Amino acid sequence: MKLVSRSAWGARAYRLxxxxxxxxxxxxxxxxxxxxxxxxxxxxxxxxxxxxxxQAQHMDGNGWSDIGYSFVVCTHGYxxxxxxxxxxxxxxxxxxxxxxxxxxxxxxxxxxxxKPTDAQLNGARDAIEYCREKGPxxxxxxxxxxxxxxxxxxxxxxxxxxxxxPRPSAPQEEDPLAGMTKQDIYDAVWKTxxxxxxxxxxxxxxxxxxxxxxxxxxIGNRVRSLTVTVAAQSAAIHALAEKVGSGxxxxxxxxxxxxxxADAVVKxxxxxxxxxxx
Ligand SMILES: [Zn+2]
Ligand SMILES: [Zn+2]
Numbered sequence: 001m002k003l004v005s006r007s008a009w010g011a012r013a014y015r016l017x018x019x020x021x022x023x024x025x026x027x028x029x030x031x032x033x034x035x036x037x038x039x040x041x042x043x044x045x046x047x048x049x050x051x052x053x054x055q056a057q058h059m060d061g062n063g064w065s066d067i068g069y070s071f072v073v074c075t076h077g078y079x080x081x082x083x084x085x086x087x088x089x090x091x092x093x094x095x096x097x098x099x100x101x102x103x104x105x106x107x108x109x110x111x112x113x114x115k116p117t118d119a120q121l122n123g124a125r126d127a128i129e130y131c132r133e134k135g136p137x138x139x140x141x142x143x144x145x146x147x148x149x150x151x152x153x154x155x156x157x158x159x160x161x162x163x164x165x166p167r168p169s170a171p172q173e174e175d176p177l178a179g180m181t182k183q184d185i186y187d188a189v190w191k192t193x194x195x196x197x198x199x200x201x202x203x204x205x206x207x208x209x210x211x212x213x214x215x216x217x218x219i220g221n222r223v224r225s226l227t228v229t230v231a232a233q234s235a236a237i238h239a240l241a242e243k244v245g246s247g248x249x250x251x252x253x254x255x256x257x258x259x260x261x262a263d264a265v266v267k268x269x270x271x272x273x274x275x276x277x278x
Pocket of ligand 1: 032033150
């Protein structure tokens with residue numbers, strides 16, 4: 001989590017005694033808020049200016065003892081410590097509601113920038129998990145509008161938090177084969193391989209009904225042919241080994257090997273011929 005401590009963002013000291021009021025029990029969960037005013041995105045090095053401005057508005061305008069929120073999340077995913085984990089917030093509407101849940105503000109407006117960024121959703125998720133683990137807080141999630149008459153936190157954030165505040169997923173690479181049948185893929189390969197593939201396919205040039213499947217069948221035939229050839233050569237070599245020790249002359253051995261290979265070639269021819277498509 002990209003946590004920005006109060007000293008790091010230049011928070012003013014909170015007023016005593018109310019600013020130091022602790023929570024009296026474990027929080028039920030986390031409520032989200034938005035600014036409820038116009039907001040435009042800004043460079044991150046000016047985000048802390050805005051957080052200080054919110055604090056000034058709450059302390060000088062509303063007369064509160066500190067910024068009202070527990071945490072504030074900017075569009076760049078940084079989490080600014082407001083009242084933090086242990087001091088009761090003053091943003092949820094009344095003391096009972098403040099006591100019940102943490103208050104996390106997403107710096108998003110009711111006009112201008114109205115949808116949180118992915119970095120901001122990740123930051124808000126970080127803040128929620130931080131509250132749960134260190135607060136501690138329960139798993140309840142909602143918005144300012146839950147149990148209080150307000151449009152806060154706006155529809156986009158409210159829909160997100162009620163969906164369980166999921167982390168945004170990384171954009172998926174589009175699968176180029178999505179939705180294609182095997183037939184589509186054969187055809188696509190054939191269309192792009194017209195120069196490279198055809199000469200290896202039997203009867204490609206004379207058979208106008210030649211299909212890409214013929215090429216695959218041809219490959220199958222070649223594999224079977226190789227199997228036959230290897231078996232024949234293996235047998236010939238085996239025979240050679242037996243005869244080396246028995247005084248048979250070289251010509252006899254060579255003739256035996258040539259005959260075995262010739263037999264294999266005949267088998268290959270037959271195999272291809274019998275499996276050719278008409
Ligand atoms: Zn609110
Ligand atoms: Zn920022």
